[in-house]
Amino acid sequence: MRVRRTVLPGGLRVLTEQVPATRSVSVSATVGDGSRDEHHGHFGSTHFLEHLLFKGTPSRSALDIASAFDEVGGDANAATGKEATTYYARVLGSDLPMATAVLLDMVTSAVIRPDDVELERGVILEELAMADDDPGDVADEAFATAVYGAHDLGRPIGGTPDTIRAVPREAIWEHYLGAYRSASLVVTAARAVDHDELCAMVTEAAVAGGWELDPSAAPAARRGGDSPPLEGGTGMTLTRPTEHSTLILGGRGLEAASANRFTLSVLNSVLGGGMSSRLFQEVREKRGLAYSVYSFASSHTDAGLFGLSAGCAPEQVATVAAVMAEQWDRMAQDGITERELLRAIGQLCGSLVLGLDDVGARASRLTRAELTFGELWSVEDSLESLRAVTAEEVRVLAGELLARPRSLVVVGPDESDLAADLLYGLS
Known part of the structure; x- marks a missing residue:
């Protein structure tokens, strides 16, 4: 290649x-x-x-x-x-x-x-x-x-x-x-x-197409720093005539090129990245509170989001929100086990390599390298960076994310100010 x-x-x-x-x-x-x-x-x-x-x-x-x-x-x-x-x-x-x-x-x-x-x-x-x-x-x-x-x-x-x-x-x-x-x-x-x-x-x-291609013209500069301010957490309830409720608990994550992005990938995998994750095991397998539960991280040039999401019966929203917050808190306090670390690294490395079998993913990777990162990391370098993540780095990052203002969104049939009330109780 x-x-x-x-x-x-x-x-x-x-x-x-x-x-x-x-x-x-x-x-x-x-x-x-x-x-x-x-x-x-x-x-x-x-x-x-x-x-x-x-x-x-x-x-x-x-x-x-x-x-x-x-x-x-x-x-x-x-x-x-x-x-x-x-x-x-x-x-x-x-x-x-x-x-x-x-x-x-x-x-x-x-x-x-x-x-x-x-x-x-x-x-x-x-x-x-x-x-x-x-x-x-x-x-x-x-x-x-x-x-x-x-x-x-x-x-x-x-x-x-x-x-x-x-x-x-x-x-x-x-x-x-x-x-x-x-x-x-x-x-x-x-x-x-x-x-x-x-x-x-x-x-x-x-x-x-009529474009005048000036030989002296340079590519547009990469996006500058217009990072959104770090504001207080917000509780937001949106009423919909649904049979179940969807909730997301989280806040600001990392910008795309953060030096901690590989650590965040491991954290996300352990907390809610698959069927062996803590959220899936605790919320679905042990308690049967939700069918869908996971964590996610998204990023932009100068900002990012990190959240925990679940869909559950309306009467279980408070319990699910509390369990999700508890798992996040526990990771920030106690960290993760060596077995969880190795399992997450293996999952991420395999997903990275297998994902490149998709021809579209390869082209998207090039575009993101040009517009967002300003450089293209080789697959080998990415794998090496994932394997270098330590359990202590995951614990520290979980604590840093937890220290930022958290927001809670609830979408479902409840007509009260449910999210704001729950968020106050989780603070």
């Missing part, structure tokens, strides 16, 4: 990982612009653009774009995040020129017609309504808002019904022109790819 990186004129970056003897390829075009980059009047624009870029360009209709991938057995899609928006495809290696041309045409030459904006406005509102019917999605968004507060990271990635209804076509177009430019674009491909050939394809497609 060989990884290469080239900065093309205009500051456009291309990264590839060539894997011999493979037939498929995953290619993506990522703009370093996400929901946190929207300003007043533009809220919802990044999610809108994710939809609108598939609606056509001067040379391709929406049907042309869809047919190009369907007729070769490939697939294409897009994803909006808080810090980036990605358009990606998976095709046979022989179809990489087509996939690159279509994706770059979408990124450089979207027309964003007024009629398409209104059409997709209804589609996005349906998408948001569907997410609002999922207690897990509701809890996840509410937890980010509870922890990050008024900071841009606390806003929903997809926008809200109000912002989607309000944002005009002119604001979406303005956001597109400002964010979709060569210096902000990162193209990655993995497996059946020749780096030099891809660079030539990307350059040709960008020029065809």
Whole structure:
């Protein structure tokens, strides 16, 4: 396997990982612009653009774009995040020129017609309504808002019904022109790819799209430090007519490039990362309080979240919250056993290596290295860092996270201020 990186004129970056003897390829075009980059009047624009870029360009209709991938057995899609928006495809290696041309045409030459904006406005509102019917999605968004507060990271990635209804076509177009430019674009491909050939394809497609590729232009600087302030914990109860309740207890975690990120991975694995984890064993296996229970960690350039989540009967919310808090407290006080440490390291190392069998995961890894970390860690270095984590480091980090303000979100049929009351009792 060989990884290469080239900065093309205009500051456009291309990264590839060539894997011999493979037939498929995953290619993506990522703009370093996400929901946190929207300003007043533009809220919802990044999610809108994710939809609108598939609606056509001067040379391709929406049907042309869809047919190009369907007729070769490939697939294409897009994803909006808080810090980036990605358009990606998976095709046979022989179809990489087509996939690159279509994706770059979408990124450089979207027309964003007024009629398409209104059409997709209804589609996005349906998408948001569907997410609002999922207690897990509701809890996840509410937890980010509870922890990050008024900071841009606390806003929903997809926008809200109000912002989607309000944002005009002119604001979406303005956001597109400002964010979709060569210096902000990162193209990655993995497996059946020749780096030099891809660079030539990307350059040709960008020029065809009308981008002026200034040879002296540099890539956009990596995101600066606009870290959200560390605020007090928040209790948030959202009433939904559900048969069970979803709760998340947690707070601020680590930024993506933190030196402690491998320790956090081990901590997360032991506490709630699988069927042998403490949360699963204590909440589900020993007490039968919940079907789903786990912990999670998510990170951005300058901030992160760490939480414990469960779904249970409404009358068990208080008990489950108390048990989750107890397990977190116990880890901070007593640490973990050597057996738990070795089991977590083995789980993480195996998951890391097996995950790279997914061609899309390899391309995503390159994109995140470029936009978030500023460097690409080899698989060997990552495995070595995981194996170097100690039980004492896990205990110390658990205590540091526990010392930060904790928030609690509850989504379910309860109409009282349940989360705030429970959070006060857990403090």
